[in-house]
Amino acid sequence: MGDETATRELPKAYAPADVESAIYDRWLAADVFAPDGAGSRADQSKKPFVIIQPPPNITGALHLGHALTFAIEDAMIRHARMQGRPTLWLPGLDHASIAAQYVLDKIIATEGESRESLGRERYLERMWRFINETREVMLGQERRLGASADWGRLRFTMDEGSARAVRVSFKQLYDQGLAYRAEGLINWCPGCRTSVSDLEVIPTPETGTLWSIRYHLIDDATGKPSPTETITVATTRPETILGDTAVAVHPEDDRYRTLVGRRVRIPFVDRDVPIIADDVVDRAFGTGAVKITPAHDKDDHATGQRHGLPMISVLADDASINEAGDGYTGLDRYEARKRIVADLDARGDLVGSKPHEMVIGRCQRSNDVIEPRLKTQWFIRTDPLAASALRATRDGETRIMPARFEKVWENWLTNIHDWNVSRQLWWGHRIPAWYCPDGHVTVSAEIDGPARCETCGRAAAELRQDPDVFDTWYSSGLWPFSTLGWPDRTEDLRRYYPGTVMETGYDIIFFWVARMMFTGLQFMDSAPFETVYLHGMVKDPYGQKMSKSKGNIVDPLEAIDRAGADAMRFALLNGTSPGNDQKFSNERLEDGRNFANKLWNATRFVLGARPTSIAADAARRAPDEADLGPAERWIRSRVAATVEVVDKAMGEYQLAEATRALYDGIWSEFCDWGVELAKVRLADASLPDATRQATWWTLVEGIDTFVRLLHPVMPFITEALWASLPHATDDPELLIVASWPAGGRRDAAIERDVDAVLELVRRIRNARTEAGIETSAWIDAEVAAPSGLNALVTELRPQLERLTRVKATILPPDVARKDVPGAVSVIAGGLEAYLQPRQDPAVAARERERLARELDVIEGRLASAAGRLADEAFTSKAPAHVVEGARRSHAELEAQAASLREKLAE
RNA sequence: GGGCGGUUAGCUCAGUUGGUCAGAGCACCUCGCUUACACCGAGGCUGUCGGGGGUUCGAGUCCCUCACCGCCCACCA
Numbered sequence: 001m002g003d004e005t006a007t008r009e010l011p012k013a014y015a016p017a018d019v020e021s022a023i024y025d026r027w028l029a030a031d032v033f034a035p036d037g038a039g040s041r042a043d044q045s046k047k048p049f050v051i052i053q054p055p056p057n058i059t060g061a062l063h064l065g066h067a068l069t070f071a072i073e074d075a076m077i078r079h080a081r082m083q084g085r086p087t088l089w090l091p092g093l094d095h096a097s098i099a100a101q102y103v104l105d106k107i108i109a110t111e112g113e114s115r116e117s118l119g120r121e122r123y124l125e126r127m128w129r130f131i132n133e134t135r136e137v138m139l140g141q142e143r144r145l146g147a148s149a150d151w152g153r154l155r156f157t158m159d160e161g162s163a164r165a166v167r168v169s170f171k172q173l174y175d176q177g178l179a180y181r182a183e184g185l186i187n188w189c190p191g192c193r194t195s196v197s198d199l200e201v202i203p204t205p206e207t208g209t210l211w212s213i214r215y216h217l218i219d220d221a222t223g224k225p226s227p228t229e230t231i232t233v234a235t236t237r238p239e240t241i242l243g244d245t246a247v248a249v250h251p252e253d254d255r256y257r258t259l260v261g262r263r264v265r266i267p268f269v270d271r272d273v274p275i276i277a278d279d280v281v282d283r284a285f286g287t288g289a290v291k292i293t294p295a296h297d298k299d300d301h302a303t304g305q306r307h308g309l310p311m312i313s314v315l316a317d318d319a320s321i322n323e324a325g326d327g328y329t330g331l332d333r334y335e336a337r338k339r340i341v342a343d344l345d346a347r348g349d350l351v352g353s354k355p356h357e358m359v360i361g362r363c364q365r366s367n368d369v370i371e372p373r374l375k376t377q378w379f380i381r382t383d384p385l386a387a388s389a390l391r392a393t394r395d396g397e398t399r400i401m402p403a404r405f406e407k408v409w410e411n412w413l414t415n416i417h418d419w420n421v422s423r424q425l426w427w428g429h430r431i432p433a434w435y436c437p438d439g440h441v442t443v444s445a446e447i448d449g450p451a452r453c454e455t456c457g458r459a460a461a462e463l464r465q466d467p468d469v470f471d472t473w474y475s476s477g478l479w480p481f482s483t484l485g486w487p488d489r490t491e492d493l494r495r496y497y498p499g500t501v502m503e504t505g506y507d508i509i510f511f512w513v514a515r516m517m518f519t520g521l522q523f524m525d526s527a528p529f530e531t532v533y534l535h536g537m538v539k540d541p542y543g544q545k546m547s548k549s550k551g552n553i554v555d556p557l558e559a560i561d562r563a564g565a566d567a568m569r570f571a572l573l574n575g576t577s578p579g580n581d582q583k584f585s586n587e588r589l590e591d592g593r594n595f596a597n598k599l600w601n602a603t604r605f606v607l608g609a610r611p612t613s614i615a616a617d618a619a620r621r622a623p624d625e626a627d628l629g630p631a632e633r634w635i636r637s638r639v640a641a642t643v644e645v646v647d648k649a650m651g652e653y654q655l656a657e658a659t660r661a662l663y664d665g666i667w668s669e670f671c672d673w674g675v676e677l678a679k680v681r682l683a684d685a686s687l688p689d690a691t692r693q694a695t696w697w698t699l700v701e702g703i704d705t706f707v708r709l710l711h712p713v714m715p716f717i718t719e720a721l722w723a724s725l726p727h728a729t730d731d732p733e734l735l736i737v738a739s740w741p742a743g744g745r746r747d748a749a750i751e752r753d754v755d756a757v758l759e760l761v762r763r764i765r766n767a768r769t770e771a772g773i774e775t776s777a778w779i780d781a782e783v784a785a786p787s788g789l790n791a792l793v794t795e796l797r798p799q800l801e802r803l804t805r806v807k808a809t810i811l812p813p814d815v816a817r818k819d820v821p822g823a824v825s826v827i828a829g830g831l832e833a834y835l836q837p838r839q840d841p842a843v844a845a846r847e848r849e850r851l852a853r854e855l856d857v858i859e860g861r862l863a864s865a866a867g868r869l870a871d872e873a874f875t876s877k878a879p880a881h882v883v884e885g886a887r888r889s890h891a892e893l894e895a896q897a898a899s900l901r902e903k904l905a906e
Numbered sequence: 907g908g909g910c911g912g913u914u915a916g917c918u919c920a921g922u923u924g925g926u927c928a929g930a931g932c933a934c935c936u937c938g939c940u941u942a943c944a945c946c947g948a949g950g951c952u953g954u955c956g957g958g959g960g961u962u963c964g965a966g967u968c969c970c971u972c973a974c975c976g977c978c979c980a981c982c983a
Contacts, residue, residue, distance in 0.1 A: 014945080203980090210983080235983060248983095282982055290983050299981040358983090404910065411909070411979070506978090541918085543976080563945095575919050575931080580911075581976085583918065587932055594931095594945045605942030652922090660920070660930080668930095675942080683941075762949095769949045775937055802940080873963040882925055882964090889926075 010607065010724045014600035016564025016593070020716040024143050027719075032737050034150045035086035035496075041737045042086040048495060049080035052480050052502035052529050053149070054512060055092030055157060058131045059103045062141045064538045064546065064572075064584055065505060067556040070145045071569040071713075072535055072655060073503050077148060078712040079650045080500075082740040088496050090483050091142065091149035093135060095158040097428035097472040098192060098200075102365045104130055104427075120426050127427050141557060146565050146715045148736065155483045157475045158429070164447070165482035166429045166475050169523060171445035173380060174433075178522075179421075181433070181441060183376045185301040186420050187361065190319035190333075191368035194424040195377060197471060198417060199510055201361040201370050208236045210356035211341060212287065214349040215247060215264040218272055225265040231256070231275065232351050234286030236358060237296075238344070239337040242269055242325045243314040246292040248303060251277035253288050267349065268340070269326050276307050295374045313374050317424075333371070377422035378431055378468070385518035386413040392517060392527040400532045401653065402579040405506060412510055421471045428469030436463050477515030480528035487523075501653070502529035505537060506579055533653055536581040538572070543583055559589055566714035567592030573713055574659040595663055596717050599706070602671050603721045606699045609682045613689040620700060620726040627694035630792055631677035631799060633747055634754035638669050639702045640744025641751075646709045647743065655713070662710050670702055673758060680798045700726060705741050753792050757800060760828040764804040764835065767826045770850050773837045780836045781806040782823075787813040789830060806835060825851070825903050827896050848904065855900040858893055865890040 011018070030039035035048055051073050056066055073089060081087045104127055105115060115123055135156075142149070155161065173179035186195040214232050216225035233247055244266045249256035260277045273292075280303055281290055294304025294311040304311055314324045321328040321336045328336045344350040361370040390413050392398045393406060400406050422431060432449070434442045440455035442463065452459055475482070480499055484492040498520065504512065513532055520528030539545060540552040547553070559568045570592030576582045610616070623632065642665030649658035681687060681695040704725055711718040715736065722735035732738050764781070773779060783800070785793040790813045793800070801808050811817055817834055822844045824835040837843050868874055868886055875883055 012942095014943090233983080237983085280981075285982060292983095297981085297983075299983075302981070356983095408910070408978070415979080537977095577920080585918070585932095587918070590945075591931060594943095597945045598943065601943035601946085603942085608942070654922085656920080657922085664930080671942085672947085676947095679941085765948060766950090769937075775948070776940085805940085868964085871963065875963085877963045878925070885926085 010604050014597045019720045020565055023716050023719050027736055030734055033148050035088045043084045046085045048086040050496050050499040051077050051089045052499040054504040055094040057096035057099050058093040058134050059096050059099050060134055064554050064556050068538050068572045070147045071572045074147050075655050075712040089149040090153045092155040097425055098365055101425055101427050123426055162475050162482050165478045165486055167432045167445040168487045171443050174443040178381045181378050183374055185372050186375050188371045188373040189363040189368050191366035193317055200364040202364050203359045204362045206360050208356050208358050209353050210234050210236055211238055211353045212351035214351055218263040231289050232287045233289045233291040238340045239333050240293040240296050243293045243295050243312040244291045245309040246273045247275045248278045248281050248292050249289050250281040250283045253283050278303055296372050315371055319371055377420050380419040380421055382416045382418050386416045388521040389517040398527040405534055421474050422468040423471055425469050429475055431466040431468050433466040434463040473511050473515055476512055477519045480516055481524055498526055499529040501531045501533050503533045506534040534579050536579055539581055539583050541583050541585040563589045563593040566596050566717045573655045576656045598667055603703050606703055611692045611696055620728045623694035623697035627690045630754055632695055632698040633750040635674040635698050637747040637751050639705050640746050643741045643744050659713050666706050677799045680802050708741050711735055756829045757796055760831045761803045763826045763828045764833055767824050771824045771843050771846050778805055782809045782811055782817050782834045784811045784832045786830045851900055851904050858897045862893045
């Protein structure tokens with residue numbers, strides 16, 4: 001700050017909106033977010049700290065889950081920045097292919113348009129218009145949350161950098177045989193008109209109907225269906241009869257053993273298909289015979305492959321029956337189902353129907369019932385990729401936090417299926433594959449596509465590009481390096497890859513985290529991050545998932561308007577643990593605001609208590625050692641204790657622990673005791689200037705330290721307070737780049753001794769209440785302190801008096817107290833106090849009751865302590881320090897009991 | 907069908923390697939405008955740490971088992 005030590009006056013009342021509005025722009029202007037920004041004070045020789053952030057979907061407003069992610073990431077990055085490390089938080093937005101189309105489709109529907117009415121080109125134009133609007137809204141929200149990301153590097157997963165990475169990576173995968181095109185059974189969403197990955201299919205319990213249907217066996221002699229010889233199968237989807245190519249029974253099912261090898265006629269399509277034996281069939285279910293539709297069921301598909309069955313598709317893109325469905329062609333799947341059931345009934349082949357509890361797959365996006373279908377698509381071979389990912393976590397190259405997710409990770413990666421990446425959507429990265437009229441495939445990483453067919457050399461003009469786009473997560477999966485210039489070997493890549501912490505919700509561990517691991521290991525030869533930090537979900541106050549349909553969404557901006565971004569960040573971080581869900585409530589938000597208010601006022605008090613002998617614009621300096629009293633030394637030591645806890649917690653990414661320690665340290669220790677103790681000296685005009693200055697500087701030092709420690713969690717208020725504090729000459733103008741507090745000086749002896757006095761204060765307050773002495777009345781008291789504490793108690797007498805409202809006489813050690821009748825006695829460790837209220841028989845009576853109660857408690861504890869020490873097993877097996885501690889506390893209890901008995905005997 | 911998480915004061919939750927760990931905030935009760943803060947201060951109340959069993963000198967803390975709630979994965983038509 002140089003010579004410019006002028007500080008800003010703090011407004012009387014804490015108003016989050018006023019505090020927060022100006023500060024973000026000051027950070028931006030100072031250029032402190034970039035790892036090498038002009039205002040950065042990073043030591044460029046230190047290892048950079050890099051956060052990998054899940055780029056939010058560019059589909060609209062941020063929700064509380066985003067706010068949590070940003071709060072965590074921002075706290076981490078600010079902490080690292082204050083430690084002097086170059087920090088990179090590369091912000092971004094995801095084009096969210098299917099999600100964006102879903103949202104836009106709804107919007108254009110209100111405009112009377114549709115995908116079809118606009119056509120691909122105009123639809124995409126409309127999409128760009130839409131995302132250009134949401135982009136600004138979202139970035140504005142991120143700034144209000146306080147995100148200190150490097151905006152100069154903002155990336156969008158549809159920009160050319162990403163596009164190039166997509167093309168190049170896919171070409172490489174193809175060349176290495178890890179990407180292939182094949183006909184496979186895929187999950188089709190009729191609403192979205194695209195295939196979706198297994199992860200996007202939500203198993204949903206529903207009550208359906210199980211129909212039993214009779215198929216007629218073919219009479220071997222006549223080659224015609226027998227009117228009487230039948231086999232009954234059960235199905236929940238009668239319309240798939242049209243695609244049946246077999247009936248299966250269990251090989252050891254005696255009921256059907258003789259039928260295996262015979263043929264049955266499929267109704268309506270009049271196809272004769274075999275009865276096969278396969279142990280996939282559950283004899284106990286239904287009739288023990290199952291119809292096989294390989295083109296429209298996962299199990300049946302596998303069965304079909306095992307038995308070389310034909311696969312007949314009967315569904316069109318809109319889930320209507322296609323031309324293979326003979327008389328039902330063109331009917332919607334559910335209409336066809338109804339008609340087929342009725343027609344079966346008319347034929348007399350419907351045996352029965354009953355309600356059936358089942359699990360049905362629905363589209364994560366549109367909630368439509370997913371239909372398995374055969375399609376020729378692009379797939380990524382996942383086995384080798386999953387193996388590398390597993391190796392990385394097993395070797396410890398990447399650590400997952402909390403560790404229990406390693407099990408989930410292992411389980412998923414060891415049972416993984418190939419990844420279908422083709423999407424029949426328009427918004428997204430077009431698959432860089434071209435087909436020539438002869439069916440040859442050419443994959444090209446060139447932006448303009450291949451010059452000719454790789455196989456037959458036909459010219460580009462004759463080639464046709466695959467109309468499909470990639471699954472959104474394909475480009476997201478390239479994020480950690482595509483954002484740093486890959487495939488070029490850039491300086492950024494060398495410096496910032498791999499990242500330090502990848503932070504995200506546990507809900508996208510498979511979608512995103514696993515895929516980044518795949519691609520990082522494949523293309524960069526090392527895992528993309530050292531630590532995977534997974535946070536939980538933010539639920540409503542009743543533990544329900546927040547969703548638009550439930551109407552229980554909390555808008556982070558509303559929360560900020562109500563209590564400030566600092567309060568919201570505090571609420572999201574405090575009292576939570578990594579990987580666990582949290583309920584967000586107004587109460588927790590208020591906690592955060594109250595805490596901010598407390599710190600604000602404490603700072604205001606300290607600044608206002610500046611002794612006149614210190615100039616208003618004096619540079620901050622450490623208090624002179626010789627002028628510190630026990631209270632000051634205690635304060636300093638306790639502040640150092642908070643530094644220790646917070647420093648350790650932040651180092652382990654235990655943000656909740658750090659937050660809690662700060663709340664306690666600032667409120668329960670510094671404000672409740674430190675400031676109150678300090679007030680005595682500050683107000684005492686009879687003291688030398690040097691003494692009062694030392695007290696004040698001690699408080700300033702405390703605030704200074706807390707403001708630094710709290711900055712990662714509550715950046716705005718701390719930055720505002722920083723501006724009003726006196727500073728040392730090497731302090732920067734802005735707290736955001738100030739140094740993280742070094743471990744301070746702990747003083748175990750002073751902590752122990754002053755704590756004893758504070759305990760006496762608590763006991764005296766307690767005794768006053770119990771004895772019914774008015775809180776406002778000043779009373780006399782004698783205080784007895786052993787020689788070890790006598791000098792300290794004498795020195796702290798004014799503080800003791802102020803905090804307890806007693807006029808205290810400190811007895812010299814070993815001097816018996818004057819026996820005053822009616823005195824209320826208090827014992828705290830080695831210290832004792834005798835309160836002398838005005839004569840009041842009621843007080844005396846209550847006092848005897850209180851003493852008796854206390855003796856009761858003490859004797860109870862004494863008995864258990866004695867029992868423990870008498871137990872030979874304990875004394876011989878427990879570690880020495882534990883036994884020693886037990887002895888000490890036993891002795892103390894005994895002394896207290898003796899003293900109480902003596903008083904009661906009076 | 908597997909797996910994971912949760913079950914600690916009326917409510918929301920902390921409790922790292924087993925030994926003052928029975929805690930915090932809110933709520934509640936009683937006082938209180940003492941020169942920061944009523945978004946405050948002082949004091950107080952509430953819990954066989956889900957049930958049962960086990961290991962140990964000693965267990966919310968480790969093991970087994972059961973119950974309920976939630977989540978994830980899974981090819982029962």
